[in-house]
Amino acid sequence: AQTVTQSQPEMSVQEAETVTLSCTYDTSESDYYLFWYKQPPSRQMILVIRQEAYKQQNATENRFSVNFQKAAKSFSLKISDSQLGDAAMYFCAYRSPIGTGANSKLTFGKGITLSVRP
C-alpha cells in the first residue's frame, strides 16, 4: 500500500518570502500522480498543482512549483512571494496509475498548517 508522509505539522513564512513544504511517499509503482491540495478555513479542498511521475520536468503554476525527486520519493511544494491568502492547510496526495483497481483513490498525508506573517 502507498503511504504519504508530511512530517512538519506547521510552518510559518513572512509575507513576500518563499517557503517550501515537504512531502515524501512510499510506493512500489513506477508510474503515478502526485498532488498538492490547499484547504483554507472554509474547508474547501483546492487543487494547487499536480505532477505526473513519468514527467521529468517539475510542474509550475504561477507562484507554486514543485521539486519532484523520483528516486528519493520526495515531492516538495515551493510557494514564492507568499501572500496572506496562502495561509491554509496543505495536503500532499498520491494516486495510482491508470488501469489499476486502486486508481479511484487519493492517498493523503496528514497535512501541514501554513501561516503567513504580515
Added chain:
Amino acid sequence: NAGVMQNPRHLVRRRGQEARLRCSPVKGHSHVYWYRQLPEEGLKFMVYLQKENIIDESGMPKERFSAEFPKEGPSILRIQQVVRGDSAAYFCASSPLRLSSSSELFFGSGTQLSVL
C-alpha cells in the same frame, strides 16, 4: 456553474441516532467519491460510486455505514447508530469520468458531523 454541493454543512447527532449526508456533484459528473477527515489527519478514502453502482467501498467501515448514488438526486452517505468516533468532516468529490491523467477531482466543502 455550481461546484460540488454538500449539505448540511454542520450536523449534530446524539449517540445512537442516524446521520444522512448529502452530496450533489458538479453538473454532468457521474462519479462520486466520499472521504473522511478526522481531526489532525488527512482525508481517508471511503467509497467510490457511479450512478446506481458502488464501484469501490474498500474504505467503508463494515458496519453502520452505507452509501448510494441514485439515478436521480444526490449521493447519500448514511451512518446508522452514530458513535462519538464518527465525529469528523466528511467530504464528497466528483469527476466527469473515472479518474485519468486528465480528469480532476472536484471537492465539496464537507459536512462536519459532531456526535454528542
